[in-house]
Amino acid sequence: MKRTIIIVIEGIDGSGKTVQFNMLKEKLIAMGKSVATRSFPRYGSYFGEQIGRYLSGNGAVPATEVDNKSMALWFALDRWESFSDYRDGETDYLLINRYVMSNAVYQSIRDGDSDISDWVIDLEFNHFKLPRPDVTLFFSVATKWASDNVLKKERRDYVEEAKDVYEASPGIQSRARELYLKCARRYGGISVIECMGESGMLGVEEISQKVTEELERLGLL
Numbered sequence: 499m500k501r502t503i504i505i506v507i508e509g510i511d512g513s514g515k516t517v518q519f520n521m522l523k524e525k526l527i528a529m530g531k532s533v534a535t536r537s538f539p540r541y542g543s544y545f546g547e548q549i550g551r552y553l554s555g556n557g558a559v560p561a562t563e564v565d566n567k568s569m570a571l572w573f574a575l576d577r578w579e580s581f582s583d584y585r586d587g588e589t590d591y592l593l594i595n596r597y598v599m600s601n602a603v604y605q606s607i608r609d610g611d612s613d614i615s616d617w618v619i620d621l622e623f624n625h626f627k628l629p630r631p632d633v634t635l636f637f638s639v640a641t642k643w644a645s646d647n648v649l650k651k652e653r654r655d656y657v658e659e660a661k662d663v664y665e666a667s668p669g670i671q672s673r674a675r676e677l678y679l680k681c682a683r684r685y686g687g688i689s690v691i692e693c694m695g696e697s698g699m700l701g702v703e704e705i706s707q708k709v710t711e712e713l714e715r716l717g718l719l
Contacts (some may be wrong), residue, residue: 500587502534503718504629506597509637510674514693514705518637519595521706526591529719534588537595538577545576562608562670570605570618578626586629598622599634599681599688607673615681633716634688635709638679641672643699689716 505522509515519535526533540546549572552561561569577597602618605611622628682688689712693705700708713719 502586502589502592504592504594504631505713505718506594506599506631506634507637508596508599508634508678509639510641510671510678512643512671513637513639514699514702515595515637517702518635518705518709519593521702522709523593525706525710526593531590533591533593535593535595536580538580538597538600539573540576540580543576543579545572545579548572549576566605566608566611566614567617570601570614570621573601573605574618574622574626577622577628581628584629592629594631597631597634598628599636599678603674603677603681604670607670607677613677615677615684619685631687632718633713635691635712636678636682636688637691637693637705638675639693639699641675643694 507515507519507522516537519537523533523535538546539549541550549561552559552564552569552572555561598619601622602615605618606613606615623630679690682690691705691708691712693700693708695704710719
C-alpha cells in the first residue's frame, strides 16, 4: 500500500523555515511528486485563533504567562483538529512547517518552566494519534541572525508588532535553539541542517542543497 512520506521543517523564529519549506515543495513537484502541505499554528482555525491572541499579547494574558502544559494543549488541539480528515497515501509527500517538536521545545524553555518534551510527544503522538514524520529537519541558525530575519517578516494578522511575544525574547530563542539540538540527540528521526558558515548564514540555495543531500541520504527522495 502506498504511504505518504512526511517531512517536517523546524527551527527557531527567523531561521528561514518557510523559504526552505517552499523550495522543497517546488523541488518535489518538479520531480513529478504529489505534495500536500500544512503549517502550524493555523491562525484561522478555532484553536489557532486563540493561540494568535496569546502570541500577540492582545488577549487576556500573553502566551509567556500561561502555564506551559496549558499552552501546549492549545497547539496540540489545533493539530488534532487539522488531521481529523487526514488519509495516509493520498499524496506522495506531506510537508509540515512546524509540528510537534515546536510545541515540545517552546513550551519547555520559558523562564521557570521545566522540560516537558516527553509529555508533549506522548500527548500528540500517543494520545492524539497524530502521524509521526519520517524525518524532522531542524535548521540550525545563530540567534542573532534569526532575530534580524524576524524583523524582515511581512506583517501577520495575529500580531500588530513586528514580533510576537516569543520572537521578541532573545533569551527564549537562544534556549529554544539549545533544546532543539538536545532533542535531536535525545530522539530519533531529527536531522540538523547547519545553516551557518564562517562569514554568517549560508545562502538559501546552499541550505536547500544540504536538505536535498540529507533526504537522499535517508532514502526519502
